[in-house]
Amino acid sequence: MNPKNLLYVLTLALLSLLFTACQQEELMKVKIYETSASGSKLKELMPLPAQQQSKQSIRVKLHPEQKYQRITGIGGSFTESSAYLISQLGEDNQKKIMEAYFGDSGAKYSLTRTHINSCDFSLSQYAYAETPDDYDLKSFDIAHDKKYLIPMIKRAQQVSSDGFGIIASPWTAPPWMKDNNDWVGGKLKDECRESWALYFSKYLSAYKNEGINIWGVTVENEPLGNGNNWESMHYTPKEMTDFVLDYLGPRLASDGWGEIKILGYDQNREHLEEWVDEMYRDETASKFWAGTAVHWYASTFDVFPDALDYAHAKAPDKHIIQSEGCVDAEVPHWRDDAWYWSEEATDWGWDWAPEEDKKYHPKYRPTHRYARDIIGCLNHWVDGWVDWNMVLDRQGGPNWFKNWCVAPVIVDTEADEVYFTPLYYVMSQFSRFIRPGAYRIAMQLEDPDILATAVENPDGSIVLVLFNPGRMDKEIEINLGDKHSHTWIGKQSLQTIIIPS
Numbered sequence: 001m002n003p004k005n006l007l008y009v010l011t012l013a014l015l016s017l018l019f020t021a022c023q024q025e026e027l028m029k030v031k032i033y034e035t036s037a038s039g040s041k042l043k044e045l046m047p048l049p050a051q052q053q054s055k056q057s058i059r060v061k062l063h064p065e066q067k068y069q070r071i072t073g074i075g076g077s078f079t080e081s082s083a084y085l086i087s088q089l090g091e092d093n094q095k096k097i098m099e100a101y102f103g104d105s106g107a108k109y110s111l112t113r114t115h116i117n118s119c120d121f122s123l124s125q126y127a128y129a130e131t132p133d134d135y136d137l138k139s140f141d142i143a144h145d146k147k148y149l150i151p152m153i154k155r156a157q158q159v160s161s162d163g164f165g166i167i168a169s170p171w172t173a174p175p176w177m178k179d180n181n182d183w184v185g186g187k188l189k190d191e192c193r194e195s196w197a198l199y200f201s202k203y204l205s206a207y208k209n210e211g212i213n214i215w216g217v218t219v220e221n222e223p224l225g226n227g228n229n230w231e232s233m234h235y236t237p238k239e240m241t242d243f244v245l246d247y248l249g250p251r252l253a254s255d256g257w258g259e260i261k262i263l264g265y266d267q268n269r270e271h272l273e274e275w276v277d278e279m280y281r282d283e284t285a286s287k288f289w290a291g292t293a294v295h296w297y298a299s300t301f302d303v304f305p306d307a308l309d310y311a312h313a314k315a316p317d318k319h320i321i322q323s324e325g326c327v328d329a330e331v332p333h334w335r336d337d338a339w340y341w342s343e344e345a346t347d348w349g350w351d352w353a354p355e356e357d358k359k360y361h362p363k364y365r366p367t368h369r370y371a372r373d374i375i376g377c378l379n380h381w382v383d384g385w386v387d388w389n390m391v392l393d394r395q396g397g398p399n400w401f402k403n404w405c406v407a408p409v410i411v412d413t414e415a416d417e418v419y420f421t422p423l424y425y426v427m428s429q430f431s432r433f434i435r436p437g438a439y440r441i442a443m444q445l446e447d448p449d450i451l452a453t454a455v456e457n458p459d460g461s462i463v464l465v466l467f468n469p470g471r472m473d474k475e476i477e478i479n480l481g482d483k484h485s486h487t488w489i490g491k492q493s494l495q496t497i498i499i500p501s
Contacts, residue, residue, distance in 0.1 A: 028483040030497050033433075035425040037341035037367075037492035042425050042432075045495075048475065048486035057477040057486060058447040062464065062499075064456045064480075066442035069312075069383045071455060072319065073111025073165055074374075074431040076101065076387035076408070080145075081121040081398050083152035085391050088413040094155075096418060097409060101390055102160040107428040109164055110436045111215075111384045112156075113323055114149065116170040116203055118183075119221070120230035120403045121389055123148075125183050127174035128203065134176075135195045142206045150210055157211070162435070165215030167293070167323060167386065168203065169266060171222075171231035178233060185228050187235070193243060197251035204257050216261030218293045218323060219244060224267050227352075230401045237278035240264060241285055249288030261290035266323055268298035272307040276314045291319025294382075296373055297328065299360035300347055303376030312381035319384065322377050326388035327366045327406035331396045332421070334410060340366045340422040341492055366406070370426045371451070371467045371494050378440055378453045387427060429496045433463045450474065450489075460501025467494050 032045040086094055100106040117127045131139040142150075156164070172178070173188055173196050180186030188196055204214050223235040235243070244262055252260055265275040272294060280286040292311055298304065311320055329348045333339040342365060349361030374385050389407040396404030408424035411417065438455040441462070445452050451467040468474055468489045476487050480499060489495050 028478075028480070028485040028499070030478070030485045030487075030499050032487055032495055032497050033429065034489075034493055034495045035367075035422065035429055036490055036494065037338075038490060039337070040493070041420075041422070042428055045487070048488050052488075053477075053486050054475055057475040058445070058450065059477045059479060060446075060452060060464065060466070061444040061479045062454055062462060063442035063444075064462060067439040067456070068442070069381050069440055071378075071434060071436060071438040071440065072321065072384035073109075073436045074385050074427070074434060075107075075109030075111045075164060076113075076390040076427070077324070078112055078114040078149060078153050078156075078166075079119065079121040079389050080115075080123055080149050082389050082391040082407070083148035084123060084398065085393055085411050085413060086152055087148055089411060089418070090416045093411070093416060093418050097391060097411075098155050098159045100409070100420065100424070102156045102164070104161050107424070107431045108160070108162065108435075109156075109431055110162065111165045111167070111321075111386055113167040113169060113386045114153070115221075116168050116200075116217075117172060117174070118231055118400075119171040120399050120401045121397075121405075122400060123398060124400055125231065127172075128206075129199065130174055130176070132176040135192070137195060137198055137202055140199070140202045140206070142203070142210075146210075150207075150212065153212055154210070165436075166212065167216045167218060167261075167263065167321065168207075168214050169218040169221045169293075169323070170233075171220075172233040173199070183231050185225060185232055185234065187239070188233060188243070193247045194251075197243075197247040200248060201251055201255045201257060204252075204260065205255075214260060216263055216290060216321075218263045218266040219248065220266060221324075222267045222295070223265070224271065230403060237265075237275045240275075241278050241281070244288050245285055253288075261319065262288055263291050263293040263319065263321060263323070264289055266293040267295055269294045269296070269304035269307045270298040272304070273310050276311045280315045280318075286315065286318075289315075289318060291315070291321060293321045293323035295323065296325035297348065298357075300345075300349070300362060300364040300369060301372065302360055303373055303380065305376060305380045308377065308380035308382060320382045321384040321386065322373075322382050323384075323386050324388050325370075325373065325386075327369075327423070329404070330406050331404050332392060332394060332406045332410045334394050334412075335419050337422050341368075345369075365469075365492075367422050367426050367492075367494075368469050370423055371429075372469070374430050375451045375453045375465060375467060378455075385430070426494060429494050430465060433457075433496050433498060434465075435459075438463070447474065450476070462499040462501075464497040464499070465495070466497070468492065
């Protein structure tokens with residue numbers, strides 16, 4: 001063949017290969033789901049076609065070879081209030097809610113929480129052993145939970161294909177075990193520490209007999225107290241650590257509950273450092289601890305990344321679980337999606353925070369708060385994120401203390417109506433696609449105004465979550481190795497991009 005013709009043929013072949021490679025890059029398979037202020041609710045979108053792509057795109061580079069924490073799960077909480085409300089609805093709406101939270105077509109919640117004894121989101125105050133001085137707990141009985149709470153959990157079990165973990169938390173010991181003999185405040189009496197440890201063991205056994213296995217427990221919900229409002233019991237970091245080391249840990253181990261995860265602290269993140277310093281003060285003290293639990297109520301915008309990073313550095317092999325967060329101190333807005341995207345919500349700190357802490361409690365957009373916090377937590381070593389009540393009524397209850405809050409699902413039991421707020425869809429953008437056993441992976445993002453996190457699921461799929469809280473639409477180029485795809489994310493939009501294995 002003529003050398004010139006050979007060169008021509010080779011050039012055409014090379015160009016063809018380059019063209020084919022570019023086509024392959026553009027056709028990287030992705031699925032995109034979006035929830036947005038413009039009205040999208042887990043809406044499936046198509047990647048941006050090549051002819052619509054610009055040179056102004058923001059690049060996101062994914063590095064699945066660099067892995068961080070293993071994800072435990074994402075979900076919400078079983079409370080007596082939620083369970084009661086669901087029981088008051090018609091059967092169709094009951095099915096709709098349970099499928100929405102636990103079914104294959106819904107949010108697929110994988111990590112949940114419930115309360116040991118009553119909490120503010122109970123119909124009344126109660127304990128499982130209210131007989132004074134019953135140190136052997138002969139009167140222990142979970143009959144109260146069998147009316148509403150246990151049926152809700154069991155129904156969720158029936159709906160969930162993958163199952164879910166449950167964290168159980170006490171708000172208080174029975175009053176007779178406390179130095180103030182009251183539901184609110186006070187401390188555990190020294191002579192009741194052994195009985196209180198036994199209480200946990202009996203609870204685990206009683207729930208197992210109902211077909212409900214508990215994944216983990218926290219020692220105490222909000223051990224710093226809640227302003228002496230509803231059920232509480234106080235601990236210092238040392239008191240809690242000593243109780244676990246000397247009583248709770250040994251009791252659970254001796255009773256065959258050694259696999260149960262014991263989580264410490266269980267309150268706002270701004271005090272996390274002092275708690276992990278005590279919990280992990282030495283090898284002996286830390287041996288029974290599986291990790292820490294935290295809440296988000298210290299700020300409407302600050303994730304407290306330094307505190308989370310500190311806790312991880314202190315004990316890299318321990319869990320950090322966000323065990324509670326909600327839109328608090330607000331009555332829900334009924335069928336008003338726009339409110340959940342508007343900067344009008346206030347929290348407890350708007351009125352009650354000390355003056356020096358007011359800066360942490362400005363007005364905020366509920367959807368933004370959820371998206372920012374989940375992304376921020378995952379990017380700073382949190383491996384589980386649990387919302388508070390799954391269902392509340394139009395008042396934000398029922399709540400015996402009238403501590404009104406918002407849940408992702410609001411119901412009107414008299415009219416037998418259900419409202420899935422935008423918060424439900426924001427939660428689903430994470431929980432449905434980020435599965436237990438996933439690992440957070442490294443990523444690079446060029447735009448500091450876009451928030452993002454990424455994981456690799458056990459099935460090998462890559463999940464990228466993008467949040468654009470700004471007022472401008474933006475084009476995103478997603479890079480994975482030598483492949484890429486494009487998406488267009490609108491203002492006030494949350495997108496989940498799934499790249500199959």
